[in-house]
Amino acid sequence: MKTRLVYRCQECGYVSAKWLGRCPDCSAWNSLVEEKETPTFSQPARRMLQFTSEISTLDKIGEESEKRYQTNIDEFDRILGGGIVPGSIILLGGAPGIGKSTLLLQAGTKLVSDGIVLYVSGEESLEQIKSRVLRLKTNSKVIKNIYFLSETNLENIIDAVNNLKPHFLIIDSIQTMYRSDFPSAPGTVTQVRECAAELVNLAKMRKLSVFLSGHITKEGAIAGPRVLEHLVDTVLYFETEKQYTYRILRAYKNRFGPTNEIGIFEMRNDGLNPITNPANIFLQERVQSNPGIAIVPVLEGTRPLLLEIQALVTKASFTLPRRMVQGYDYNRLLMLIAVLEKRFNWRFDNQDIFVNIIGGLKVRETGIDLGIILALASAWLNFILPLDTVVMGEVGLTGELRSVAQVDIRLRESEKLGFKCALIPEYNLRHLPARPGNERYKLEIKGFHQIEEVIKYFGHT
Incomplete structure (x- = not known):
């Protein structure tokens, strides 16, 4: 049977009779590759997966112990x-x-x-x-x-x-x-x-x-x-x-x-x-006494980790200031910068901003928003956050602090690694789960409603 040339998108599988610079289906550029295709219209359609089973109700299906x-x-x-x-x-x-x-x-x-x-x-x-x-x-x-x-x-x-x-x-x-x-x-x-x-x-x-x-x-x-x-x-x-x-x-x-x-x-x-116990590996080379550093506890799956966030704010050399981030969502960083500019009237339009999460980990949860905010504020106002303090909380567009999930696991891990103070949203503080035997937390826990309250806590406005 006669073969014909087609152009197939390597991203989504779209087929075209001629080459296109951009796939009409998935909008990917330069993704169409020439392939030879033999028409198979005379053959019955083939299933992608060949295994099948009889119709059955749940009670008639045997249970198998899941061996691993x-x-x-x-x-x-x-x-x-x-x-x-x-x-x-x-x-x-x-x-x-x-x-x-x-x-x-x-x-x-x-x-x-x-x-x-x-x-x-x-x-x-x-x-x-x-x-x-x-x-x-x-x-x-x-x-x-x-x-x-x-x-x-x-x-x-x-x-x-x-x-x-x-x-x-x-x-x-x-x-x-x-x-x-x-x-x-x-x-x-x-x-x-x-x-x-x-x-x-x-x-x-x-x-x-x-x-x-x-x-x-x-x-x-x-x-x-x-x-x-x-x-x-x-x-x-x-x-x-x-x-x-x-x-x-x-x-x-x-x-x-x-x-x-x-x-x-x-x-x-x-x-x-x-690395079977990685909770502290991202903090081993912490630099002492420098502005622009905040420590945040995060949850990756079921595992708590403590990460170091570093921020640098410096005068821009060009008309358009640079915004660079490693390990965090770029668009969310822009949102947090806009919140700081609005709530504190800070001018970042002539400042380059760099944010880095040490160790190469890519964090997707919003619970580190407060850590990003404090690292930026520390770099901008040139003050040092205490080395024994961890921060957590999601930041909204109006500057309010929203709760984070499983805060007790984060606090427990922070305690284990020797931290003395934790700054968390007020909602989390009011709804902290009771520990077995009414055991008290060893670290000091402070709750806040707004980011203004957190910045004022460190003596700045």
């Missing part, structure tokens, strides 16, 4: 909700060189005690994989119990799975895999979607746990169609850049555990090492 395999990498198991569920598909994404292959290889070497592991690489030769395994100082007995394959053809990989019958399959990476019955190049929308669907079918039918490594685009999303993230059970992202010592792994989707949970790893010569 442990990798013994504490942070990794924690993000997954306690381990790996048989038949699950886990997608791991991140920037080049961030440690995706290293983490999957470490997990594979730990899982050999629970079954056969097949590691398939489409990016490295077997010799390169071996040198990397030896660099990780893996036990020689473990090396003999994990199987490696350098292959990109999915049909050959499935044949290897049928022959070896592994319990765990690691694919590095999904963008290098291709199916020979589709003419498009590896990494295109069609190939990524079809290869992922085939691997999902394989995992569900065989109760095979599959790990997929995924490339990311320059915008930070997994390369390929969005349907890839819908097909898999768990989506994990490395958030930090590779220049940071600590690597933050976050669960964006998890059908078998909590979402938005994070794991923290330190990159060393022998691989990624989990």
Whole structure:
């Protein structure tokens, strides 16, 4: 049958008969790539996922105890909700060189005690994989119990799975895999979607746990169609850049555990090492007695962390002042700056403003708004916030302080790390949960309604 040339958007899958600079469907620029397509209108439609079941009521469905395999990498198991569920598909994404292959290889070497592991690489030769395994100082007995394959053809990989019958399959990476019955190049929308669907079918039918490594685009999303993230059970992202010592792994989707949970790893010569007690690691290099620094307790998933916020306000060299932020939402920073200008009549229109959350963590919760406000005020008025004080609270457009969730967990962690005072919204102070045995908080807790009250507390207006 005659083939034809089409142009397919690599972001959303939109198909056009001619090349377009901008996709009409998702508005992405320069995302249409030429592909060869063979019309298949004479063939019946094929389901993306092949497994099915009979109609049944809930009381007739048998209960299975949820068995999980442990990798013994504490942070990794924690993000997954306690381990790996048989038949699950886990997608791991991140920037080049961030440690995706290293983490999957470490997990594979730990899982050999629970079954056969097949590691398939489409990016490295077997010799390169071996040198990397030896660099990780893996036990020689473990090396003999994990199987490696350098292959990109999915049909050959499935044949290897049928022959070896592994319990765990690691694919590095999904963008290098291709199916020979589709003419498009590896990494295109069609190939990524079809290869992922085939691997999902394989995992569900065989109760095979599959790990997929995924490339990311320059915008930070997994390369390929969005349907890839819908097909898999768990989506994990490395958030930090590779220049940071600590690597933050976050669960964006998890059908078998909590979402938005994070794991923290330190990159060393022998691989990624989990940080099992990370509450204080972002405060270890705190600079003493400097304006523009505030300490905030945040919740990442179920884990409390204390972070250092640094702000710098300096005279602008150009007509248009600069606003730069690292680890926090840029638009929300602009909103907080506008609140300060309105409530205190401060002039920032000729000032450059820089805000940084130390350690590379990207914080999405609004509970650190008060910390941003105080760091900016401290830098602008040149006063120093006490080193033993933590602050928390969401700031509204009128300058009011709104409550934060699970304030007791944040206060407990602050106490544990030796802080003496906490500044929180008045609502949280009035609704603090009672501690077991009516135990009192060891730190002094002060509540405020407005940001003006907080600034006045430090002797400024």
